[in-house]
Structures are given as C-alpha cells and as structure tokens.
Amino acid sequence: MKNEKYQRYIYWGVTAFIVLSLLIGLIFFIIKIEQVRETFRVFFRILAPITYGAVMAYLMAPIYNHVREAVVAGAKGESRRGRESLGSFLATLVSVVVLVAVVTGLISMLIPQLWESVRGIIEALPTSIYNLQLWLEQLLADNQDLEAIVLEYYGMAVSQLQNWLSTNVIPTMDARIYGLISGLSSGIFSVINALKNILIGIIVMVYLLNMKEKLLTQVKMILYGVFPLKIANKVLEEGRYVHQVFGGFIIGKLVDSLIIGILCFVLLNFMKMPYVLLVSVIVGVTNVIPFFGPFIGAIPSAFLILLVSPIKCFWFLGFILLLQQFDGNILGPKILGNSTGLSSFWVLFSILLFGGLFGFVGMIIGVPTFAVFYKLVRELVTWLLKRRQLSADIEHYGRLDYIDEESKTYIEK
Numbered sequence: 001m002k003n004e005k006y007q008r009y010i011y012w013g014v015t016a017f018i019v020l021s022l023l024i025g026l027i028f029f030i031i032k033i034e035q036v037r038e039t040f041r042v043f044f045r046i047l048a049p050i051t052y053g054a055v056m057a058y059l060m061a062p063i064y065n066h067v068r069e070a071v072v073a074g075a076k077g078e079s080r081r082g083r084e085s086l087g088s089f090l091a092t093l094v095s096v097v098v099l100v101a102v103v104t105g106l107i108s109m110l111i112p113q114l115w116e117s118v119r120g121i122i123e124a125l126p127t128s129i130y131n132l133q134l135w136l137e138q139l140l141a142d143n144q145d146l147e148a149i150v151l152e153y154y155g156m157a158v159s160q161l162q163n164w165l166s167t168n169v170i171p172t173m174d175a176r177i178y179g180l181i182s183g184l185s186s187g188i189f190s191v192i193n194a195l196k197n198i199l200i201g202i203i204v205m206v207y208l209l210n211m212k213e214k215l216l217t218q219v220k221m222i223l224y225g226v227f228p229l230k231i232a233n234k235v236l237e238e239g240r241y242v243h244q245v246f247g248g249f250i251i252g253k254l255v256d257s258l259i260i261g262i263l264c265f266v267l268l269n270f271m272k273m274p275y276v277l278l279v280s281v282i283v284g285v286t287n288v289i290p291f292f293g294p295f296i297g298a299i300p301s302a303f304l305i306l307l308v309s310p311i312k313c314f315w316f317l318g319f320i321l322l323l324q325q326f327d328g329n330i331l332g333p334k335i336l337g338n339s340t341g342l343s344s345f346w347v348l349f350s351i352l353l354f355g356g357l358f359g360f361v362g363m364i365i366g367v368p369t370f371a372v373f374y375k376l377v378r379e380l381v382t383w384l385l386k387r388r389q390l391s392a393d394i395e396h397y398g399r400l401d402y403i404d405e406e407s408k409t410y411i412e413k
Contacts, residue, residue: 049196049197056201069087071083072087265277274312275304278301289363351363
C-alpha cells in the first residue's frame with residue numbers, strides 16, 4: 001500500500017515536471033521566435049541536399065515501388081535475391097529518368113515562354129497603363145467626382161508600381177561596376193550552389209529509395225528496444241497515419257494542381273487571353289495552397305490581363321471562379337477525398353498558423369500537419385475520458401448541462 005502511494009507521488013511528480021518543461025519550452029519558443037527561425041534556417045540551409053533528396057524520394061517512392069514489384073513478380077529464371085537486385089536497379093533507373101525528364105521538360109517549355117511574357121509585360125507596360133487610364137476616364141465620364149477619386153488612386157498605384165520596377169526589377173543605369181559584378185557573381189554562385197544541392201539531392205534520393213526498407217526496419221528496432229510494447233505499437237500506428245495523410249494530401253494536391261494548370265492553359269488559349277502560359281503557371285502553382293491558393297493566383301493574373309483589356313479581365317475572373325468551383329467540388333474531392341478529416345474552419349486555421357510561421361511551405365504542409373495534431377489531441381481526449389469512465393461519444397455532450405458526480409449520469413439542459 002505504501003509503495004502504491006509513493007508510486008502515485010512519483011507519477012504525478014514526473015507528469016508535473018514534463019508539463020512544466022513543455023510550458024517553459026513553449027514560452028521560450030514564443031519569446032525567441034526570430035532566433036529560433038534563424039536557427040532553423042541555418043540548419044535547413046546546411047542540410048538542404050538531404051531535404052531535397054528526402055522530398056524527391058518521397059515523391060518518387062510510388063513509381064519506385066511499382067516498378068520494383070513488377071520486375072520481381074515478372075522476372076523469370078532468377079533467384080529471389082537476383083530478382084530483387086534487378087528490380088531495385090531498374091526501379092532506381094526509372095525513378096531518376098522520370099524525375100530528370102519531368103524537370104527538364106518543364107524548364108525547357110516554361111522558362112523561355114515565361115521570360116518572353118515577362119519581357120513583353122515590361123515593354124508594353126507604359127502603353128497598357130495609358131490605355132487603362134483612358135478606359136477608366138471613358139467609363140466614369142458621367143461622374144466627375146468618382147472619376148477624380150478613382151484616377152487619384154490609380155495614379156498612386158501606378159507611381160508605386162513604377163518605383164518598384166525601377167528599384168527592384170529593372171537595374172538602375174547608374175549602378176557602379178563593382179556592385180554589378182558583385183551582384184552577378186553572387187547570382188552565379190547562388191545558381192551553382194542550387195545546382196550542387198539538387199545534384200547531391202538526387203544522389204541522396206537514390207540512396208533513400210534503395211535503403212528505405214532497411215531504415216524503417218532500424219526505426220522499428222529502436223522503438224521496440226527503447227519504449228514499452230504498447231507505446232511502440234502506438235508510435236508505429238501514428239507513423240502510418242502520418243504517411244497516409246501526407247502522402248495522400250501532398251501528392252494528390254500536386255496532381256490536382258497540375259490538372260488545373262493544364263486545363264487553365266487550354267481554356268485560356270481558347271478564350272484568346274493574353275499571357276496564357278504565365279497566367280496558367282501562376283494559377284497552377286498557387287492552387288497547391290488550400291483555400292487561399294485560388295485567390296492568391298487570381299489577383300496578379302487578373303491585374304496582368306487588366307493592363308491589356310479590362311473586358312477580358314472580367315471574363316477571366318468569371319472563368320477562375322468557375323474553374324475553382326469545379327476544382328473544389330468535383331476534381332479536388334475526386335483526387336484527394338477526405339484525406340485530412342478536417343472541417344473548413346480548421347483548414348483555414350492551419351493555413352493561417354503555419355503560413356505565418358513558415359511562409360509558402362507552411363501553407364502547403366499546414367493542413368496535413370494540423371490533421372495529424374488534431375487526431376492526436378482527439379485520441380488523447382478520448383483516452384482521458386475513458387480513464388475517468390466517461391463517454392467518448394460526442395453526441396452525449398451536445399446538450400449536456402452537467403454530469404452527476406456519484407452516478408455519472410449525463411444531465412441535459
């Protein structure tokens with residue numbers, strides 16, 4: 001009896017220590033958020049090739065697995081070990097070829113066209129601004145007061161745009177030679193560093209694809225060696241759920257955005273819109289971001305079209321609205337299904353939270369990350385309720401007033 005009493009005190013002491021440590025860590029994280037961010041930036045900058053390789057390996061894993069399984073099942077006249085070696089080799093080769101082909105194809109198709117579009121926008125910008133001003137004057141000719149207000153704000157917007165272009169986009173003519181050479185050298189070194197990270201990342205991808213089963217086996221050995229059996233089983237279960245959510249959501253979202261980008265390109269060509277490829281790339285890339293993606297992509301695209309033709313801009317906005325309705329109600333659910341299990345509010349909350357913390361990448365991974373956290377909290381609450389011999393059914397708490405302490409009867413309002 002005395003031992004049980006001491007064990008209870010030890011249990012509560014350890015629990016209080018863990019909770020207090022987590023609370024102190026959270027407070028330190030909030031107070032030192034900028035230092036923490038900078039530390040993470042340095043850490044990820046150093047491990048950039050590993051990160052690139054891990055991401056590429058995760059995306060290429062379905063292709064690798066299908067090819068390897070097909071070779072192992074279809075190859076004849078070889079031992080099991082020989083078929084597995086051949087399957088691993090061919091699967092690796094196909095994964096690298098597919099990755100290089102996709103990246104090379106996209107770069108060769110997109111970069112020249114995007115460069116031409118951007119250069120055309122800069123060259124036609126003065127004429128487009130003047131034409132848009134004339135259109136506004138004609139549209140508001142019957143209301144002089146409104147015309148003056150609109151043109152005043154339009155002039156301010158044009159002035160800010162021209163200032164931004166002159167200071168950030170178009171290099172100034174009086175730049176010093178040293179600064180120009182320094183900037184050029186810095187840009188060259190940045191490109192070389194990025195290429196180095198990508199090449200090393202491809203090598204890392206090859207290693208990870210071929211040793212992922214061994215790594216998973218080692219992780220299982222560590223879990224069962226360090227933790228009790230029940231906890232180790234639970235960690236593996238949650239790990240499978242994380243893989244299911246992230247794999248289903250991110251790969252599905254990439255496929256969905258690719259289809260939307262291609263569909264946008266075809267339909268905008270049919271509608272004779274300007275800057276078709278540039279606008280399609282913007283719409284497709286920003287569509288990866290849930291909820292806010294369509295709006296983020298539509299705003300700059302609509303502005304580009306507005307400079308050429310205000311009427312086409314209105315047609316474009318209507319088209320984007322219909323396209324996103326098709327994506328949100330038909331295509332997206334067909335590809336993604338209910339892979340996260342989150343309501344619309346929590347999707348919005350997770351995007352705002354992780355987007356504020358980690359920027360563009362946070363907006364992409366925020367939904368599946370929060371979905372995992374949401375499931376863990378729900379399971380914890382369920383476990384705590386059952387431990388207190390209370391119902392874990394949400395229906396019992398909808399009209400609940402209180403629970404009787406003795407009989408544990410649910411008293412409704």
